[in-house]
């Protein structure tokens with residue numbers, strides 16, 4: 732089925748001017764960008780977005796990193812969008828990511844790993860609603 736997922740192009744990628752290169756890989760994987768905006772996340776936004784990781788030892792650093800520069804938040808649409816996106820992103824740690832994936836190609840580290848993607852349809856809906864109003868998504 733055609734579904735939607737939520738993606739973030741992270742500060743390590745925007746800093747290296749890779750917004751287009753990353754988006755091209757998403758598009759070549761069969762995903763369509765149906766919403767996109769460049770923002771600088773506030774500390775409150777980043778803390779709330781990553782609340783599920785609040786007890787993890789890397790939470791503070793993760794929030795610092797995600798607020799260290801601009802990000803591009805996107806809604807992606809395609810056949811099985813969540814899985815399709817996770818496949819093209821590759822493993823969280825670039826050292827474990829397969830050849831041809833975004834993280835293998837561009838990520839700097841497990842933290843500065845260039846992209847975020849929702850891990851389920853349910854989380855995709857929550858994450859999309861966190862950053863976008865319905866009228867900002869044009870399918």
Ligand code: CMP
Pocket residue numbers: 784789793823841842843844846847848
């Ligand atoms: P993301 O998909 O955005 O979801 C949570 C993020 O936490 C993850 O990508 C990584 O960027 C980061 N992360 C996960 N594990 C670690 C770790 N061991 N050390 C630092 N950052 C991590």
